[in-house]
Amino acid sequence: MSKYAGQLLLFGLDDNDPNETVYEAPKLTLLDKFNAIDISVDQRISEHEVEFCKRQEMIFYETRDMLKKYLDEMTILYDKYSEKNNDIDRAEGFLCNHEDLNKVKSRLASIYKEFVYRITNFFERRHKVSLSYTNIEEKNDENSISFSVILEEIFEQLGGLSFKDKAVEEIKAASRNIIYNKNNLQITKSKLALIDCIWWDSYCSDDRKEISYDDKRVKPLFLALSHFIYGTVEMHWSLSSIYQELRKGSKEYDIFSKYELGVNYLESIKIFKNGKIELVFSDHENAEIFKNEYLY
Structure with missing residues (x-):
């Protein structure tokens, strides 16, 4: 048998040399054939x-x-x-x-x-x-x-999983964990309200507020929105700019005004002093999809 015959037989082929006795290899399934190919990690x-x-x-x-x-x-x-x-x-x-x-x-x-x-x-x-x-x-x-x-x-x-699939899985797991009580999710038409979703660092002297330094809710939510809207596993710049304003707080920015996005799927975001976040989607269906896929 020629030096290539074994390799060709692996894929059900031979080198058609009439002077050789061809070894009858055991029949392999397609999966067996692909598993026989060693793919190095690099x-x-x-x-x-x-x-x-x-x-x-x-x-x-x-x-x-x-x-x-x-x-x-x-x-x-x-x-x-x-x-x-x-x-x-x-x-x-x-x-x-x-x-x-x-x-x-x-x-x-x-x-x-x-x-x-x-x-x-x-x-x-x-x-x-x-x-x-x-x-x-x-x-x-x-x-x-x-x-x-x-x-x-x-x-x-x-x-x-691939790296991207693993990243998406972690984004969804983190965003689901921000809602401890599913009753705090309320949908009215295209508006999704997340009750008691923000922990504020408050300052009594001037009543200013900013997101807690140990932020475990808004960041996962914005990452989930970034993936839902743009398909990215990083926080999109449009949401990152809002997030940075929330981090710096009401002393420097009007963080309690409505943030108009007007992008695909998401129209606006509004933050409230009582910790509520209102997300207005393009329609009721997208509000439901986001809630079920990223928060439930």
Whole structure:
């Protein structure tokens, strides 16, 4: 059989050489055939992402190997002069296990953690998803780690979803969590009211208000609206500008006036001092779709 025959048979083909006895391969389903193709993790990300990961790995390996070599040399010297000399009542060596060897070991551990964190955080920020770098740290060490190992762990955390699908899933989960009582959602025609949705930081001296610094409601809501209107997993600039005004508060902006958007699906947003938010959609159907998909 020719050197290509096995590959061709995998897809139900042969190289038509009449002088050879063709091996009858077991019949494979289409799914089996595709599963037989090994796709490396770096083929599942962009070229820019691959280059970033490869560079971080190169720098980590060079630094790790230098520190390990340094530690080995220090350990040899430390052991060589570790026996106690009675004339000076201590070991003859000038190296200390705590002050010297353990500090290098600590640096090895810290650059390993930093390497895992850099790549994990890079994909978190780039794709707007939540990833756990500590889980990856605990399952590996500085001798077994590589960017491919980190990516395999990241894809496992995605649970079979793409980065975008994972980001959308998290946006919807976060926006649903802002409504603790579903009775606080009220629809009248095209208007959706979210009762008790804002936590204000209030200032008694001038009665000014601004969104609490620990904002866990308005930001998820605006991210959900951005995805609903524009299909983006980041806060759209039109909503981001409103959000920034709410963060700076009523001392600088008239945050309790109606914000007219006039974009597809959403007409306006109005914020109230009692914590209510009113969203006016283009029609009743879109109000219902947003409520059911992002708040229920």
